Amino acid sequence: MQLLDHVSIGVPDIEQARPFYDAVMAALGACKVYDRPTALGYGERCNADDTASTCLAVYLDPTEVGTSKRHWCFKAVSREQVDAFFEAGLSTGGQSDGDPGLRPHYHGDYYAAFLVDPAGNRIEAVCHAAPPAPLTRNT
Template sequence: MTTLPGLGYVTLGAEDLAAAQAFYDATLAPLGLRRLHEFENWTGYGREDDPGGQTIWVCKPFDGAPAQAGNGVMIGFYAPTPDVVDAFHAAALAQGGACEGPPGLRPQYGEGWYAAYVRDPQGNKLACVRTPPG
């Protein structure tokens, strides 16, 4: 039996795909994620060096109902340094995102935990976290 590694993809709904693309193009760039896939009403982000790897999809909902952010749902991205967390947060705000927690240490989660929290223009909550090595 073959075991697949970890998470394959995440899908986030967006009513205004052009606005979502502008937001995610800028916000995911500091993490090394870029737009790799596009087709009608769908945009996929991933790593250029791993095009078949994990993907973040942004799309209009398939069922045609309005896109809505999930209460209690948050997508977290790991960052290699606090500077990347800062860049993620700044890019998100510059593209119309809302701050849900500025970059900084979060000792309540552990020593050295550095994170920032934002909402995209659709209301989806995102985190960017630099955890200490080990």
């Protein structure tokens, strides 16, 4: 069961947020579904024929973000996607809140990276899958 239909993240400067979220969402394979002067959307929006999709909205909110333990976590299909998410975020104004790596205190294959966006929101990408088994050659 996918629990979330959509989630919204507020930012005080949409122009500053746009390159950051464009980059990290592209690294995770999420397409942009809208780009407005006061809001950005990524993922797939649900409709009557597709009730399983999820969408992220980034919207203009002049309120200061401030320090918070609240964060948003996005699924990655591979550890390489987690790494790409992290590098994309750093290269577009984000700050590290935890380098890519295993977090075995969650479970043995929990591979994640944590970023703080330019506004101060905390985001994460996680891959729950074990790494692919190495190929073996028969001799």
